[in-house]
Amino acid sequence: MKQTISCPAPAKLNLFLHVVGRRPDGYHMLQTLFRFIDLHDMLHFSLREDGAVHRSNAIEGVAEDQDLCVRAARLLQDETGCKLGVDIAVEKRIPMGGGLGGGSSDAATTLIALNRLWQLNLSRERLMQLGLRLGADVPVFVFGENAFAEGVGEQLQAYPLPEAWYVVLFPPVHVPTVQIFTHPELTRDSVSITMRALSDLRLQEGRKLRNDLQSVVCKLYPEVARYIAWLGNFGQAVMTGSGACVFAEFESRSQAEAVIRQLPHNMRGVVAQGLVKHPLHDWMPK
Ligand SMILES: C[C@@](CO)(OP(=O)(O)O)[C@H](O)COP(=O)(O)OP(=O)(O)OC[C@H]1O[C@@H](n2ccc(N)nc2=O)[C@H](O)[C@@H]1O
Numbered sequence: 001m002k003q004t005i006s007c008p009a010p011a012k013l014n015l016f017l018h019v020v021g022r023r024p025d026g027y028h029m030l031q032t033l034f035r036f037i038d039l040h041d042m043l044h045f046s047l048r049e050d051g052a053v054h055r056s057n058a059i060e061g062v063a064e065d066q067d068l069c070v071r072a073a074r075l076l077q078d079e080t081g082c083k084l085g086v087d088i089a090v091e092k093r094i095p096m097g098g099g100l101g102g103g104s105s106d107a108a109t110t111l112i113a114l115n116r117l118w119q120l121n122l123s124r125e126r127l128m129q130l131g132l133r134l135g136a137d138v139p140v141f142v143f144g145e146n147a148f149a150e151g152v153g154e155q156l157q158a159y160p161l162p163e164a165w166y167v168v169l170f171p172p173v174h175v176p177t178v179q180i181f182t183h184p185e186l187t188r189d190s191v192s193i194t195m196r197a198l199s200d201l202r203l204q205e206g207r208k209l210r211n212d213l214q215s216v217v218c219k220l221y222p223e224v225a226r227y228i229a230w231l232g233n234f235g236q237a238v239m240t241g242s243g244a245c246v247f248a249e250f251e252s253r254s255q256a257e258a259v260i261r262q263l264p265h266n267m268r269g270v271v272a273q274g275l276v277k278h279p280l281h282d283w284m285p286k
Pocket residue numbers: 014017026027028029030032098099100101135136137152153177178181240241242243
């Protein structure tokens with residue numbers, strides 16, 4: 001019988017996101033706090049002996065060869081010379097291109113799962129380096145813990161977070177990341193903070209966190225501003241990543257559910273629990 005393993009790929013929120021500079025190559029230096037949530041895609045990996053890598057289901061708008069899972073699997077083969085292959089079935093639940101990191105998380109889960117299925121025994125550090133070649137958000141999912149991130153998102157320090165619940169709303173617009181980062185009105189000079197200062201900030205005024213990309217997105221996509229205004233009636237509403245999804249944090253599930261029950265019928269969203277660790281955190285070789 002074919003050996004198959006099934007693994008979740010959780011979404012992330014950027015609890016805050018500061019743009020602190022720009023590199024000579026145009027990429028932006030960020031400071032951000034990543035939190036995993038229990039909204040996740042499910043990936044099913046079936047071992048193939050013939051070395052082929054295929055995605056076994058269609059995903060609208062993502063060709064098989066462009067899929068980050070397929071690219072992650074082929075990158076692992078190229079790097080290790082592994083002659084095994086895999087069929088990957090992807091159950092998408094995380095809205096695509098919404099700043100929730102679904103594609104990046106699928107790539108990270110593929111690296112972690114195939115490291116086991118193909119018995120490659122690569123270290124976490126090595127998988128993070130490979131992940132960075134697929135996208136700036138991939139390393140944090142391999143890292144496996146909520147984290148304070150710097151650089152373009154690859155310099156990571158674990159940052160333990162308290163239990164929390166989130167209302168996450170999905171404005172029906174697609175925001176191209178490049179359009180926001182290249183916009184002339186984007187502020188790129190936020191003052192760098194240290195992780196210590198961040199702890200103090202969260203203790204003193206934990207709810208005053210911001211995303212520097214948000215004002216440009218709201219200007220170009222008023223629908224995002226409308227979602228933030230609605231959610232802002234119940235808590236501090238912030239955009240995640242380069243948008244378009246927005247969220248607010250609550251101390252209990254019941255508080256978050258009370259908000260989602262009032263969501264107008266023409267708006268979409270979910271309640272999600274903040275995770276303490278990535279569900280595959282303990283899958284790495286010791
Ligand atoms: C903004 C963040 C925050 O977590 O999340 P998402 O909105 O993608 O979830 C990430 O930094 C997104 O990183 P990543 O997903 O790799 O961005 P890409 O789509 O590859 O970037 C598209 C383009 O945006 C610009 N870009 C991206 C990241 C960065 N730190 N500086 C940039 O200037 C570059 O012009 C790049 O070519």
